Amino acid sequence: MTAPRVRFAPSPTGSLHVGGARTALYNWLFARRHGGTFVLRIEDTDVERSRRELTDQILDAMTWLGLTWDEGPYFQSERSAIYLAAAGRLLAEGKAYRAFETAEELEAARKAGEAGGKVYRYSGAGRSLSREESDTRAAAGERFVLRLRMPDEPIVVQDAVQGRAEFLPEALDDFILVRSDGNPVYHFTVCVDDVEMGITHVIRGVDHLPNTPKHVALFRALGAEIPVFAHLGMILGPDGKKLSKRHGAAGAEEFRAAGFLPEALANFLALLGWSPGEDRERMSLEEMTALFSLERIGPSPSRFDHEKLTWLNGQLLQAVPPRRLLALLAPFGLPARDEGTLERAARLHLSRCRTLVEVSQSLRIYGDDPSEFEAAGLKKFGKPELMKSLRALASRLASVEPFAHAEMEEAARALATEAGVSLGALAQPARLALTGSLASPPLFEMIEVMGRETALRRMLAFADRIEGRTGAS
Numbered sequence: 001m002t003a004p005r006v007r008f009a010p011s012p013t014g015s016l017h018v019g020g021a022r023t024a025l026y027n028w029l030f031a032r033r034h035g036g037t038f039v040l041r042i043e044d045t046d047v048e049r050s051r052r053e054l055t056d057q058i059l060d061a062m063t064w065l066g067l068t069w070d071e072g073p074y075f076q077s078e079r080s081a082i083y084l085a086a087a088g089r090l091l092a093e094g095k096a097y098r099a100f101e102t103a104e105e106l107e108a109a110r111k112a113g114e115a116g117g118k119v120y121r122y123s124g125a126g127r128s129l130s131r132e133e134s135d136t137r138a139a140a141g142e143r144f145v146l147r148l149r150m151p152d153e154p155i156v157v158q159d160a161v162q163g164r165a166e167f168l169p170e171a172l173d174d175f176i177l178v179r180s181d182g183n184p185v186y187h188f189t190v191c192v193d194d195v196e197m198g199i200t201h202v203i204r205g206v207d208h209l210p211n212t213p214k215h216v217a218l219f220r221a222l223g224a225e226i227p228v229f230a231h232l233g234m235i236l237g238p239d240g241k242k243l244s245k246r247h248g249a250a251g252a253e254e255f256r257a258a259g260f261l262p263e264a265l266a267n268f269l270a271l272l273g274w275s276p277g278e279d280r281e282r283m284s285l286e287e288m289t290a291l292f293s294l295e296r297i298g299p300s301p302s303r304f305d306h307e308k309l310t311w312l313n314g315q316l317l318q319a320v321p322p323r324r325l326l327a328l329l330a331p332f333g334l335p336a337r338d339e340g341t342l343e344r345a346a347r348l349h350l351s352r353c354r355t356l357v358e359v360s361q362s363l364r365i366y367g368d369d370p371s372e373f374e375a376a377g378l379k380k381f382g383k384p385e386l387m388k389s390l391r392a393l394a395s396r397l398a399s400v401e402p403f404a405h406a407e408m409e410e411a412a413r414a415l416a417t418e419a420g421v422s423l424g425a426l427a428q429p430a431r432l433a434l435t436g437s438l439a440s441p442p443l444f445e446m447i448e449v450m451g452r453e454t455a456l457r458r459m460l461a462f463a464d465r466i467e468g469r470t471g472a473s
């Protein structure tokens, strides 16, 4: 294959939805796989709904996912002259024509048609105007739209993913290319740009398939080669309906904020429709690139399984090198501890966490001393009669050398044996004193990371509190 040129063409009327992110990813993978070019085009012709900050968000989310573009971003809002020049050419060549019906006339025709039980189609009246008449009326200032002269034969779309689709001429009227206010319509700008940018493969959501016959007709009118189309199946929520906000997070930025890794989201999205074969599940962008092909994309809708994404994220999280992990955790908050301590803490807690948010939350115990204690834990272990052994444990930990978990555990076991209690009876109040809760990673490993001073201070403060020495209850 000669080097393909593909594009991702988001409309900045919303943030990057997972559907859009998957489209961007597939285009990116395809370009990388074949040594092609990935073009980014911002389709912001709808000035009312397009917002610059949404464009920025989309670019950010793409960068976060690792989907860097080779060309662009091009902004359609800056390309009007190109569209109007193309419109002028189509008009001069007779492939498009002016239509002078007013909005009221069209509305009346629509109503009449519908009353007769027919699907409304533009009558094509403008087709029969002579060039002279059309020019004269335009020159006289009469308002008009520009319409494409559609072929009177079926249009066949040979889609690389969805297969063959045939669209009958009855269903395709001479649609508007340029509105009476001079603004080009969306279908027109897409095709002019695709031609102008030399796009060879159009990979996008299946919701655009019904538009494709219009695009094919336009490509032909523009004298361009028809690109290969690949329409990706819909992404559904667990209830089988189109994925939306109702199903929880649906935007790339939301997953980022919820503590997902970019490589996990990319990996997960890649498998929504594409199957690499060999039952592969965990793959880096490089591995996906090596295997990617349009042939292995299925036409059916896929289900977005949050649980699977979370599982995958947890898996990939375990493999993140410590340095990068801390950098990733920083936006979620890290206790003010030295890097070495934070790295050891993260390593200790990681296996219990599935997202960066969970890791960040679990590392809070290395920050401020706990001021609140879980009620159920207090009820069970916050008893004055248990504080004697908590103090005894603290005193053993004060002198244990080296200050390492194996040695601490040995000292604690010896103490338990001497006192005739179980290790658990010593450990649970300590856990509560140190973290405010009874859920924690292995106690002595945690204490080792926390440090002697912090651990002793918390244990003694807790004992004071329970014994009422500080006046607190």
Ligand code: GLU
Residues within 6 Å of the ligand: 009, 010, 011, 043, 190, 203, 204, 208
């Ligand atoms: N701007 C369109 C969208 O955001 C994409 C158009 C296309 O890919 O052809 O859905």
